[in-house]
Amino acid sequence: MVWGRAGLQVNKKIIEELKEKLEAQKASLEKELESFAKKDDVPKGDWETKFPNRENGNMEEEADEVQEYDNMLSVEHNMELRLKDINSALKKIEGDEYGKCESCGKEIEEERLRAVPEAKLCIKCNK
Secondary structure, three states: OOEOHHHOEOOHHHHHHHHHHHHHHHHHHHHHHHOOEEEEOOOOOEEEEOOOOOOOOOHHHHHHHHHHHHHHHHHHHHHHHHHHHHHHHHHHHHOOOOOEOOOOOOEOOHHHHHHOOOOOOOHHHHO
C-alpha cells in the first residue's frame, strides 16, 4: 500500500497513474536501447551494445565507431539499471508492495513517487 502525507492512503487512481507513467518510461527505454543494443536474456533483462560491423572501411572510421561503441556501453549500463528499477516498481504495484522505503521500511512520500515513480527510498533515506 502507498501512503501519502499525514499517513493518508494514496488512492488507487494515483497508483494507476504512476503505473501508466512507469510503463511509458519502460517502453521508451526499451525503444531507445533497441536503437543501439540487442536484448540478451542471460542474465534476464540484460542488453548487449551492438559492436560495429565494419568491413573494408578505413582505419579512422573504424576507430571512431569503436569509440562510439565504448561510449554506448556506459549509456547501456545506466539505462539497464533504470529499466531494472522500473520493472521492480511495476512488480511491487502488482504485489501491493509499492511505495515502501527499502531502507527504513516507512512509506515513500506521494510527492516523491510522483517525481520518481521507481523510487526505492524515501526522501530522508535518499540523502
